[in-house]
Amino acid sequence: MDADRITEKLNILADAAKYDVSCSSSGSKRKNENKGLGNASNGICHSYTEDGRCVSLLKILLTNHCIFDCAYCVSRKSNDIKRAAFTVQEVVDLTINFYRRNYIEGLFLSSGIFKDADFTMERLVRVAKKLRLEHNFHGYIHLKSIPGASDELMNEAGLYADRLSVNLEMPTEAGLKLLAPDKSHQEMIKPMGYLKNAIIKHTEEKKLFKKAPIFAPAGQSTQVIIGATPENDNQILHSANYFYKNFKLKRVYYSGYVPVLEDSRLPALNTSVPMVRENRLYQADWLMRNYGFHVSEIVNNHQPHLDLDIDPKLSWAIRNMQEFPIDVNRADLKIILRVPGIGVLSAQKIVSARKFGKLNWEHLKRMGVSVNRAKYFITCQSKEFERRDLTGNAIKQFILATSHSKYIKNVHTQLNLF
Amino acid sequence: MTTLIYDGTFEGLLTAVFDVYAHKLDVVKLHQGEWLEGALFDEKMQVITDETRAGRVLKALKLKLSTLGVQRLYAAHLAEIPGEDNNLLGFIRYAIDTDENIEEDYGNRYVMRVSEMVRMVRREKHRMEAFIRFQKLRDGSFYAAIEPDFNVLPLLIKHFRSRYADMKWMIYDLRRKYGIYYDLHDTQFITLDFAENSRQADIVAAYTEDEGMYQNLWKNYFKSVNITSRKNTKLHVRHIPKRYWKHLTEKI
Numbered sequence: 001m002d003a004d005r006i007t008e009k010l011n012i013l014a015d016a017a018k019y020d021v022s023c024s025s026s027g028s029k030r031k032n033e034n035k036g037l038g039n040a041s042n043g044i045c046h047s048y049t050e051d052g053r054c055v056s057l058l059k060i061l062l063t064n065h066c067i068f069d070c071a072y073c074v075s076r077k078s079n080d081i082k083r084a085a086f087t088v089q090e091v092v093d094l095t096i097n098f099y100r101r102n103y104i105e106g107l108f109l110s111s112g113i114f115k116d117a118d119f120t121m122e123r124l125v126r127v128a129k130k131l132r133l134e135h136n137f138h139g140y141i142h143l144k145s146i147p148g149a150s151d152e153l154m155n156e157a158g159l160y161a162d163r164l165s166v167n168l169e170m171p172t173e174a175g176l177k178l179l180a181p182d183k184s185h186q187e188m189i190k191p192m193g194y195l196k197n198a199i200i201k202h203t204e205e206k207k208l209f210k211k212a213p214i215f216a217p218a219g220q221s222t223q224v225i226i227g228a229t230p231e232n233d234n235q236i237l238h239s240a241n242y243f244y245k246n247f248k249l250k251r252v253y254y255s256g257y258v259p260v261l262e263d264s265r266l267p268a269l270n271t272s273v274p275m276v277r278e279n280r281l282y283q284a285d286w287l288m289r290n291y292g293f294h295v296s297e298i299v300n301n302h303q304p305h306l307d308l309d310i311d312p313k314l315s316w317a318i319r320n321m322q323e324f325p326i327d328v329n330r331a332d333l334k335i336i337l338r339v340p341g342i343g344v345l346s347a348q349k350i351v352s353a354r355k356f357g358k359l360n361w362e363h364l365k366r367m368g369v370s371v372n373r374a375k376y377f378i379t380c381q382s383k384e385f386e387r388r389d390l391t392g393n394a395i396k397q398f399i400l401a402t403s404h405s406k407y408i409k410n411v412h413t414q415l416n417l418f
Numbered sequence: 419m420t421t422l423i424y425d426g427t428f429e430g431l432l433t434a435v436f437d438v439y440a441h442k443l444d445v446v447k448l449h450q451g452e453w454l455e456g457a458l459f460d461e462k463m464q465v466i467t468d469e470t471r472a473g474r475v476l477k478a479l480k481l482k483l484s485t486l487g488v489q490r491l492y493a494a495h496l497a498e499i500p501g502e503d504n505n506l507l508g509f510i511r512y513a514i515d516t517d518e519n520i521e522e523d524y525g526n527r528y529v530m531r532v533s534e535m536v537r538m539v540r541r542e543k544h545r546m547e548a549f550i551r552f553q554k555l556r557d558g559s560f561y562a563a564i565e566p567d568f569n570v571l572p573l574l575i576k577h578f579r580s581r582y583a584d585m586k587w588m589i590y591d592l593r594r595k596y597g598i599y600y601d602l603h604d605t606q607f608i609t610l611d612f613a614e615n616s617r618q619a620d621i622v623a624a625y626t627e628d629e630g631m632y633q634n635l636w637k638n639y640f641k642s643v644n645i646t647s648r649k650n651t652k653l654h655v656r657h658i659p660k661r662y663w664k665h666l667t668e669k670i
């Protein structure tokens with residue numbers, strides 16, 4: 001390999017891929033077989049960028065040549081930038097060599113669309129196939145499914161990749177039409193639907209025959225860009241919920257729009273990235289997936305936006321003060337999970353430990369409960385508890401006065417824009 | 419109060435437990451170290467590590483705890499976190515003295531402390547699985563140096579063996595001066611003796627031809643995935659504390 005040329009390509013094609021925020025390498029159960037290289041299970045973050053994002057995969061484009069002209073994308077046809085393309089072998093060599101040095105969990109390969117969908121998809125699939133069959137590689141592979149690619153190619157992709165994704169990009173069709181006139185949700189949904197059915201079919205076969213091939217074991221995910229178009233959080237989260245339910249997606253990623261291009265349809269170049277909003281959306285998504293909240297408890301027509309200054313769980317609690325206080329020594333696990341300041345792990349600890357005796361504040365503190373938050377919503381085996389009949393708003397002020405968010409310093413600059 | 423002096427091994431710890439029950443001791447303090455005649459303690463006893471006695475205590479523990487519970491206790495001890503001997507002893511005594519399994523009694527301070535220790539050890543183990551950087555040497559094998567906060571090397575074997583089954587590798591704990599080596603068939607513990615300061619130079623001299631290139635490619639990659647307009651140093655350092663930077667290719 002020519003070091004200079006490959007370095008230049010890597011710089012261009014990693015740079016163009018970085019706006020795709022998904023970097024998860026978990027959810028697969030691929031074992032190392034026949035003394036090969038690698039396995040994929042829980043997903044490890046091998047490093048973190050200076051903005052604190054997980055680096056787990058070699059995330060690159062095969063090429064940034066593209067026939068489309070999506071307004072939000074640096075690789076769009078009308079943008080005057082340096083273009084480059086990897087060969088299949090170059091991607092394979094980089095992946096194997098990075099993997100052996102324990103830099104990465106695997107490969108996330110996406111691409112601009114050159115020529116047409118099938119032509120592009122065929123090359124992505126070829127990389128995965130080579131890694132699996134010629135290099136006995138069992139690490140994680142995430143391939144982008146190119147909308148419009150044939151079912152045969154999608155099927156082959158599923159046989160070699162752990163995860164496949166189609167990015168919806170804009171939360172609504174209208175937003176998409178505005179910024180990506182070449183695309184439609186309909187076209188994106190087609191491969192998603194195909195993959196959903198194929199995954200279900202293969203899972204059933206696998207139950208019957210141990211030898212049946214595994215098919216995209218880490219499932220499908222998608223990404224929506226937020227802040228480029230005017231959709232509110234209610235629309236975004238309901239659309240995420242729709243895709244979780246109907247396409248059995250494993251994850252929806254929310255990517256705060258990073259202004260990279262001058263375009264009258266887009267926020268101006270000096271607009272700051274909506275990082276707090278992005279973080280709140282992830283928290284809300286998390287509540288939907290792991291805490292048993294229904295999407296319309298979090299956002300609805302009366303409450304179309306997530307609070308920026310407090311997290312959505314606290315926000316829900318202070319809107320629903322009639323549900324509190326609850327007694328942690330008696331309440332069901334699913335109720336305890338709804339208390340601000342109590343996470344999944346501490347909730348489970350509480351339920352296990354109270355079998356041995358009633359719990360007090362000291363116990364809760366040691367179990368990792370953030371008592372400063374939780375104290376407004378619970379009672380326990382202790383004489384001291386919050387007796388004042390505080391309004392939701394007062395509680396919010398008390399909590400804000402004593403907490404430090406890792407994002408909050410950005411809130412002010414962001415609020416000015418609304 | 420009686421101070422028990424033991425050798426710091428897991429068998430030693432279990433023997434100490436045996437002695438506590440054999441001599442019907444009540445308030446005790448466990449101390450790691452050498453037996454010194456006339457040292458500061460009023461009442462002291464030397465624990466002489468004994469496999470049979472340790473085995474009996476282990477058997478008793480296995481009746482009271484789940485398999486996982488015993489493993490967790492072992493991991494907590496293995497980590498050699500300073501000053502925790504008494505908590506481990508307290509945990510074992512509480513487990514033995516109680517009829518039911520106490521593993522989940524997080525209201526008890528020993529149980530909670532052991533659970534915290536296990537969490538600390540796990541986190542260190544996960545960090546090592548993430549932050550180890552192999553360097554390819556001329557003989558085709560891969561080498562990594564680490565300096566973990568706790569003694570987690572033995573806990574890493576399984577992960578690295580199942581991941582890198584098709585290459586020879588070695589992970590060396592510079593602080594505790596021993597390593598593990600996998601030769602495509604087995605793993606073994608090894609010690610290397612190289613002079614303190616020639617160490618890094620020796621290894622660089624043994625690199626394969628393309629090792630430098632891949633290190634540079636990785637550094638470049640790390641730079642290009644950064645999004646400057648999102649910079650958040652606080653979050654960055656929370657994820658990768660500075661003490662780990664020294665062995666991270668992309669941070670050197």
Ligand code: SF4
Pocket residue numbers: 066067068069070073074075076077111112113180
């Ligand atoms: S198709 Fe993909 S790569 Fe091409 S311009 Fe649109 S978003 Fe960018």
